[in-house]
Amino acid sequence: MTSSTHPASTGSSATPSTATVQMLTPDGERLDLDEGRRAELEQAVGAEALAHAAALTADDLLGMYRDMALARRVDTEATALQRQGELGLWASLLGQEAAQVGSARAAAPQDRLFPTYREHAVALVRGVDPAHVLSLFRGVDRGGWDAEATGVSPYTLVIGSQTLHATGYAMGVQRDGAVGTGDPARDTAVLAYFGDGASSQGDVHEAFVFAATYQAPVVFVCQNNQWAISVPAERQARVPIARRAAGFGFPGVRVDGNDVVACYAVVRAAADRARAGEGPTLVEAFTYRMGAHTTSDDPGRYRPSVEVEQWRDRDPLARLEAHLRRHHGVGDDAFAEVAREGDALAARLRRDVLGMREPGHGEMFEHAYAAPHAHVEADRRWYEEYVAGLEHGGAAADGEERA
Ligand SMILES: Cc1ncc(C[n+]2csc(CCOP(=O)(O)OP(=O)(O)O)c2C)c(N)n1
Numbered sequence: 363m364t365s366s367t368h369p370a371s372t373g374s375s376a377t378p379s380t381a382t383v384q385m386l387t388p389d390g391e392r393l394d395l396d397e398g399r400r401a402e403l404e405q406a407v408g409a410e411a412l413a414h415a416a417a418l419t420a421d422d423l424l425g426m427y428r429d430m431a432l433a434r435r436v437d438t439e440a441t442a443l444q445r446q447g448e449l450g451l452w453a454s455l456l457g458q459e460a461a462q463v464g465s466a467r468a469a470a471p472q473d474r475l476f477p478t479y480r481e482h483a484v485a486l487v488r489g490v491d492p493a494h495v496l497s498l499f500r501g502v503d504r505g506g507w508d509a510e511a512t513g514v515s516p517y518t519l520v521i522g523s524q525t526l527h528a529t530g531y532a533m534g535v536q537r538d539g540a541v542g543t544g545d546p547a548r549d550t551a552v553l554a555y556f557g558d559g560a561s562s563q564g565d566v567h568e569a570f571v572f573a574a575t576y577q578a579p580v581v582f583v584c585q586n587n588q589w590a591i592s593v594p595a596e597r598q599a600r601v602p603i604a605r606r607a608a609g610f611g612f613p614g615v616r617v618d619g620n621d622v623v624a625c626y627a628v629v630r631a632a633a634d635r636a637r638a639g640e641g642p643t644l645v646e647a648f649t650y651r652m653g654a655h656t657t658s659d660d661p662g663r664y665r666p667s668v669e670v671e672q673w674r675d676r677d678p679l680a681r682l683e684a685h686l687r688r689h690h691g692v693g694d695d696a697f698a699e700v701a702r703e704g705d706a707l708a709a710r711l712r713r714d715v716l717g718m719r720e721p722g723h724g725e726m727f728e729h730a731y732a733a734p735h736a737h738v739e740a741d742r743r744w745y746e747e748y749v750a751g752l753e754h755g756g757a758a759a760d761g762e763e764r765a
Contacts, residue, residue, distance in 0.1 A: 380602035382648055383407050383628060384618040385415055388676050390684030392623070407615060407628055414468075415627035420690040426467060426622050427682045428700050430459035433483035434679065435704030436492045439711055440482075440499065444657045448715055449499045453480045457620070457652035460678030461585045463487055464625025465553060465647070468633055470546070471513065474535075475553045476528035479517045480585075484555065488512045492707070493714040502718050506729065521556075522563030525582065528554035529569040532578040532636075541579050542639025549637035551579045553629070559590020561606070562598045570610040570642075579636035581629060582607075582644045585619060587651035592664040607644035619649030620678040650676070723749045 383406050385394040393399045394415045404412055437455050444452040455462065462483035469475060469488075477484055485495055490507045497503035498517060505516045515531075518524040532552040535541060540550045560566055561584055573580045584603050588595045595603070607614025617628045625647055632643035650673040654661050661670075686692035727742040 380605060380616050381406055382616050382618050383624050384621050385624040385627060386621045386681055386685055388620075388681050390681050390686075390688050392685065392689065394623070394627070408631055410634060411627040411631035414630040415623050418623065418626070420686070420692070423623075423682065423686055423690065424692060424696065426463055426626070427679065427686060428703070429463040429467070429483060429487050430622065430679050430682070431700045432704050432707055433459050433463065433486050435708050436482060436486065436495075436711065439708035440492075440496055441653075441657065443496070443712065443715055444499070449496060449657075450501045451656050451658060452499055453656045454651075454653035455480050455482050457650050457673065457678070458585055458587055459483050460622035460682075461583075461619035461625050461647035461649050464622040464627075465555075465581075465583050465629040465645070468626050468630035469513070469553055470549075470551070470633070470637070472540075472547065472549075473551045473553060473633065474509075474513050474515065474528075474531055475555070476515045476524040476531070477517055477555045478521070478524060478557065478560070479519050480557075481514075481517070481555050485512075485514055488514045490514050493711055496711060496715050497718055500715060500718055502721055504726070504729075522560035522565040522569075525554045525556055525560070525566045525569035526572075528552050529573045529578055529580055532573065532580045533576055536576065536578060536639075541637060546637075549579075551581060551633040551636035553581045553583055553633070555583050555585065557590060558584065558586040558588060558595040558603060559593065559598065560584075561603050562590075570607070570612075570644075573642040574610045574612050577639065577641035579639070580642040581632040581636055582642060583629065584644065584646045586646050586648050587619075588649075589651055589655065589661070589665065591655045591659060592661075602646065604644060604646035607642075612642045612644065614644040614646065616646045616648055619647030620673075620676045620681070622678060622682055649678075 386392060394403055394412055400412065433455060440449060440452045441454060443449045458480065462481055466475065466484040466487035475484055475488065482492065482495055486492060490512050494505070494507040498505040507514065509515050515524065515527065535550045535552065540548050543549055554569065556566060572578065586595055586603055590598065602616055604614035604616035615628050617624045619625060628645055632645055635643060652670065652673060683697065724742050724746055727738050730738045
C-alpha cells in the first residue's frame with residue numbers, strides 16, 4: 363500500500379504529505395502479496411523490491427523478528443545499566459528496530475555500513491558484539507570493533523559527518539573496480555545512516571552532491587524518527603526528506619520505517635542498484651523515537667504524550683509477531699525461545715560490562731596510526747608525564763610546557 367497521508371503526521375500543515383511505502387500493516391497483513399495492491403506498490407518501489415519482499419521465507423521473517431527482539435533487549439539492559447551508573451550515557455533505539463534490521467539485512471556481506479550513534483540493531487545484525495557497543499558508552503573504549511570483519515564503521519557523534527565518509531568510501535570502491543562488474547560477491551554498496559536532524563547539515567548535502575555527480579554506490583538511509591532532540595522534523599524540512607533526492611538527481615523513497623518487510627525490500631533494491639553502478643538512492647524510513655534522545659534527555663518537556671501513544675500502536679515487533687502467528691503458524695514456543703535468548707544475552711552483557719577494565723593512560727594513542735609515529739609518541743610521553751604528575755599531587759606537570 364502507499365498511503366497518501368502520514369501514518370501519524372505530527373501536525374504541521376506546512377508539510378506536504380508524500381506516499382509512504384508499506385508492505386506489512388500494523389495488523390500483520392502482507393500488502394505486497396495482495397493481488398489488488400501489487401500494481402500500486404510496484405509503481406512506488408519497482409518490481410525488484412516487490413520480488414525481494416515476496417522471496418522472504420517464514421525463517422527469514424522469524425530471523426528478522428529475532429534480530430529486532432534481541433536489539434530491543436540489549437536496549438532495555440543498556441538503559442538499566444546507565445540508570446545504575448554503569449554507562450555514562452545511552453542512546454536508545456526503541457521503536458527504530460525495523461528500519462535498522464530491515465536495512466542491515468538488505469546489505470551483502472561485502473557492503474560497508476556507516477552508522478551514527480543509535481544503530482545498535484545494525485551492529486547486532488552484522489555481528490558486532492553488543493558488549494563492544496556498550497564499552498563505548500561506558501567510556502572505556504572508543505568503539506573499536508573490527509570494521510573490516512563486520513563491515514560496520516565506528517559510530518559517529520558529529521552529526522552527518524559519516525555521510526561524507528561513506529560517500530568517499532563508495533567512490534573508493536568504485537575506483538577499485540568493485541561496482542558494476544556483475545559479480546555478486548564483488549560488487550559493493552555502501553549504506554550511510556543518519557537522522558532527520560542530520561539532514562539539515564551541510565555535510566549531508568555535500569555527500570548528496572558528490573554521490574550524485576560520481577554515481578557513487580551509496581544508499582542514504584535516513585531514519586526520520588521525527589525529533590532532532592527537541593526539534594521536530596517538520597520545523598527543519600518543508601518537504602518530506604525523501605523528496606529532496608530529486609533535487610540532487612537521484613531517487614528518493616519514503617518507506618514505513620516500522621515495517622521491516624518494506625524497509626528490507628526497498629533498501630535491498632537500492633543496494634542492488636548501487637552495486638550495479640546505477641548510483642545513489644535516498645531511503646527515508648519514516649519511524650518514531652519512542653524513548654528519550656539519550657538518557658540525558660527528558661522528552662516530556664517538549665513532546666506530547668498522545669503522539670507517543672499513537673506510535674505505540676505501530677510497534678514494529680508487534681506487527682511482525684502478528685503476521686508470523688496468523689500466516690506462518692509460529693506459536694508461543696518460538697517467541698518464548700527468542701525471549702529466553704534475549705535474557706541470556708542481556709545477562710551476559712551485564713557481566714561483561716561490570717567486568718570491563720579501565721583503559722591504561724596511554725591506550726588512546728595505540729590506534730592513531732597503523733605504524734609507529736614520532737608525533738604520536740611525543741604526545742604519549744607528554745600525556746603520561748602529565749598524568750603521573752596529577753597522581754603525585756598535580757604539581758609536577760602543571761607548569762610544564764608541552765613537548
Ligand atoms: C555537528 C553536530 N552538531 C550538533 C550536535 C549535537 N547533537 C547531537 S544529537 C543531535 C540531534 C540529531 O538528530 P537526528 O539527526 O534526527 O538523529 P536522532 O538523534 O534523532 O537519531 C544534535 C543536534 C552534534 N553532535 N554534532
